Amino acid sequence: MVESGNFYGFLESERLYLRAVLPNDANEAYCRWMNDPEVNKYLESRFYPHTQETLRDYVTGKLGDVESPFFAIVLKKGDRHIGNIKLGPINTIHRFADIGIIIGERDCWGKGYATEAIRLIVKYAFDTLNLHKVTAGFYEPNLQSMKAFANAGFSQEGVRKSHCYCDGKYVDDILFGLVRS
Numbered sequence: 001m002v003e004s005g006n007f008y009g010f011l012e013s014e015r016l017y018l019r020a021v022l023p024n025d026a027n028e029a030y031c032r033w034m035n036d037p038e039v040n041k042y043l044e045s046r047f048y049p050h051t052q053e054t055l056r057d058y059v060t061g062k063l064g065d066v067e068s069p070f071f072a073i074v075l076k077k078g079d080r081h082i083g084n085i086k087l088g089p090i091n092t093i094h095r096f097a098d099i100g101i102i103i104g105e106r107d108c109w110g111k112g113y114a115t116e117a118i119r120l121i122v123k124y125a126f127d128t129l130n131l132h133k134v135t136a137g138f139y140e141p142n143l144q145s146m147k148a149f150a151n152a153g154f155s156q157e158g159v160r161k162s163h164c165y166c167d168g169k170y171v172d173d174i175l176f177g178l179v180r181s
Ligand SMILES: CC(C)(COP(=O)(O)OP(=O)(O)OC[C@H]1O[C@@H](n2cnc3c(N)ncnc32)[C@H](O)[C@@H]1OP(=O)(O)O)[C@@H](O)C(=O)NCCC(=O)NCCS
Pocket: 038, 039, 040, 042, 043, 083, 100, 101, 102, 103, 104, 108, 109, 110, 111, 112, 113, 114, 115, 116, 137, 138, 142, 143, 144, 145, 147, 148, 151
């Protein structure tokens, strides 16, 4: 189980597959993503330093966590781990969950991979977990994130004005959602 990463099953699309993030994934590349100011500039994780050790602890703690499935985004071509996507925590009463995503390999940006991964996890949320709704939140300047979620069918539900401090100023927090239809 642990070796294969098959905690939540494998999710597969044309160019990608998703599998559980494993302790061995806490390598130099993952550490580089998390500490890269270009990658983390809109992420809350930027306020903490990350080492392979802290990442390994984090990943180990999430192994098999059914309340927050945590998937590696892997390119089928070359079997390359390019980022992670998380669904959760799952609210089992109202049946919704939030999605967080990072494509850490910057040469992979703008190729539709986030859109493809979001579509996969949305299908998993609705068809496998029987959730009613998925949500996502991001800083207003994060246009890439906004477009990726919009491409995957999300729409804007709200704005928390001047909510987050980013690059020396306060920015809005945009709330997106997608209801199962
Ligand atoms: C946000 C992120 C996940 C998007 O990943 P991605 O694989 O590049 O996304 P996609 O290619 O699926 O879609 C990105 C869209 O943004 C567009 N885009 C890329 N850079 C842009 C920019 N600087 N300004 C406006 N749009 C931009 C792309 O053209 C594409 O739109 P299109 O499909 O209409 O052409 C990735 O940039 C990332 O991981 N960033 C760091 C972490 C982060 O911010 N995560 C999200 C927190 S909620």
